[in-house]
Amino acid sequence: MRALLIRDLRLAVRAGGGFGLGLAFFLIVVVLVPFGVGPEPSVLARIAPGILWVAALLAALLSLDRLFALDHEDGALALLATAPLPLEGVAIAKAAAHWITTGLPLTIAAPALGFLLHLSPQAGGWLMLTLALGTPALSVIGAFGAALTVGLKRGGLLMSLIVLPMYMPTLIFGAEAVRRGSEGLVVTAPLLFLAGISAGAIALLPFASAAALRVNLR
Amino acid sequence: MSIWEYANPRKFLATTEPFLPWVFGAAGLCLGVGLIWGFFFTPDDYRQGSTVKIIYLHVPAAMMAINAWIMMLVASLIWLIRRHHVSALAARAAAPVGIVMTLIALFTGAVWGQPMWGTWWAWDPRLTSFLILFLFYLGYVALWEAIADPDTAADLTSVLCMVGSVFAVLSRYAVNFWNQGLHQGASLSLDREENVSDVYWQPLVICMTGFGLLFLALVLQRTGTEIRLRRAQALRARTERAQA
Numbered sequence: 001m002r003a004l005l006i007r008d009l010r011l012a013v014r015a016g017g018g019f020g021l022g023l024a025f026f027l028i029v030v031v032l033v034p035f036g037v038g039p040e041p042s043v044l045a046r047i048a049p050g051i052l053w054v055a056a057l058l059a060a061l062l063s064l065d066r067l068f069a070l071d072h073e074d075g076a077l078a079l080l081a082t083a084p085l086p087l088e089g090v091a092i093a094k095a096a097a098h099w100i101t102t103g104l105p106l107t108i109a110a111p112a113l114g115f116l117l118h119l120s121p122q123a124g125g126w127l128m129l130t131l132a133l134g135t136p137a138l139s140v141i142g143a144f145g146a147a148l149t150v151g152l153k154r155g156g157l158l159m160s161l162i163v164l165p166m167y168m169p170t171l172i173f174g175a176e177a178v179r180r181g182s183e184g185l186v187v188t189a190p191l192l193f194l195a196g197i198s199a200g201a202i203a204l205l206p207f208a209s210a211a212a213l214r215v216n217l218r
Numbered sequence: 219m220s221i222w223e224y225a226n227p228r229k230f231l232a233t234t235e236p237f238l239p240w241v242f243g244a245a246g247l248c249l250g251v252g253l254i255w256g257f258f259f260t261p262d263d264y265r266q267g268s269t270v271k272i273i274y275l276h277v278p279a280a281m282m283a284i285n286a287w288i289m290m291l292v293a294s295l296i297w298l299i300r301r302h303h304v305s306a307l308a309a310r311a312a313a314p315v316g317i318v319m320t321l322i323a324l325f326t327g328a329v330w331g332q333p334m335w336g337t338w339w340a341w342d343p344r345l346t347s348f349l350i351l352f353l354f355y356l357g358y359v360a361l362w363e364a365i366a367d368p369d370t371a372a373d374l375t376s377v378l379c380m381v382g383s384v385f386a387v388l389s390r391y392a393v394n395f396w397n398q399g400l401h402q403g404a405s406l407s408l409d410r411e412e413n414v415s416d417v418y419w420q421p422l423v424i425c426m427t428g429f430g431l432l433f434l435a436l437v438l439q440r441t442g443t444e445i446r447l448r449r450a451q452a453l454r455a456r457t458e459r460a461q462a
Contacts, residue, residue: 144381148361148374148377148378149361149364151365151370152364152365154364155364158357158360158361158364161353161356161357161360162357162360162361162378164353165350165353165354165357165382165385165389166381166382166385168350168385168389168392168393169385169388169389169392172389172392172393172395172396173392173395176395176396189395190395193392193395197388205381208377208380208381211373211377212374212377215370215373215374215377216370216374218370
């Protein structure tokens with residue numbers, strides 16, 4: 001599993017891997033928002049956590065396309081299916097690679113980009129914590145969506161339609177936690193739910209992803 | 219004599235087709251009686267006036283939207299476990315009906331909401347959950363349409379239905395957490411005293427029965443159509459292979 005993880009990480013950072021693209025997309029979306037809603041600092045500060053969460057969702061979504069599809073196209077996925085590692089392990093390894101190359105950089109970059117949106121440092125801290133707890137869920141849920149659509153030519157948009165509704169609970173609890181934290185309220189409930197969603201997704205979704213991969217490899 | 223006999227497409231069609239006109243008729247009767255009674259023969263609510271009467275469309279549609287998804291979930295599980303094609307096709311057939319029910323619920327809710335709350339839409343938990351349910355339906359139907367091989371499509375959409383169900387329930391509680399909401403609590407219950415007075419309750423139950431029968435009739439008919447479409451596909455594939 002480690003070998004698969006390292007292979008995916010290497011592929012992601014090399015040419016054509018799209019390593020920095022998720023971050024770049026994140027930056028662009030954050031830059032677009034003030035053009036859309038106006039530059040007033042109070043407005044931006046209030047919507048900043050939500051916007052950063054939504055931008056993180058979209059950036060995570062973008063790099064999901066290549067998760068299984070590239071390997072499926074050149075037959076590597078079929079080889080992985082016959083490997084000693086169970087497909088569930090393949091799914092979780094790829095989701096982990098996706099998180100390390102997309103979710104983790106987003107988490108670290110988010111407070112920095114928050115400066116553009118007048119995000120308060122306190123809210124920035126909560127944002128980083130919630131993203132750290134929530135982005136693993138995004139990667140695993142996304143891996144499930146990618147597994148469902150791996151055989152399709154235009155799988156990307158369909159995958160977004162399938163994956164984004166499943167992202168909603170994570171978004172709700174994550175953004176709510178940041179909001180409550182930055183207002184100084186008690187934040188345990190949404191944080192626990194967020195961590196619970198991540199934990200449950202990591203534990204259970206790889207089985208669904210593997211089932212979908214097996215169907216698509218038939 | 220077991221229910222699994224109806225997994226045979228021919229027996230399914232032979233049994234359901236003669237019943238269909240009766241089911242449609244019963245649905246029409248219940249809906250006709252329920253709606254006319256509800257709209258014309260119940261008094262206006264002292265607070266809401268006559269707009270409350272949209273409850274006869276809104277509540278049954280909302281109930282059927284949820285029940286349709288549950289039926290799709292059960293049918294998907296039967297497909298995954300017992301590989302009965304009729305079950306997979308029934309799930310596929312039920313999805314558009316469920317979508318329309320969800321849209322009716324959302325639309326009538328908006329029409330009701332405008333005089334009641336002064337807005338066509340509010341991010342109230344129940345409305346939001348229904349919107350999310352609508353999106354899950356869309357994803358399900360889109361996945362069916364996107365995949366060429368019917369058995370692969372049945373498998374993948376079944377898995378999506380199962381995972382989607384978990385997330386739909388999770389979303390419902392997440393949305394409740396997110397916004398406490400203006401939509402009233404449960405109006406009907408089997409054990410607690412009803413919040414909706416008797417005068418409205420009887421036509422409402424008839425309308426719910428009518429919508430349920432309508433759902434049944436539509437799904438049975440559409441499943442029959444899907445079975446025939448599969449047969450046509452198989453025939454076409456067979457002739458193409460014979461000519462090759």
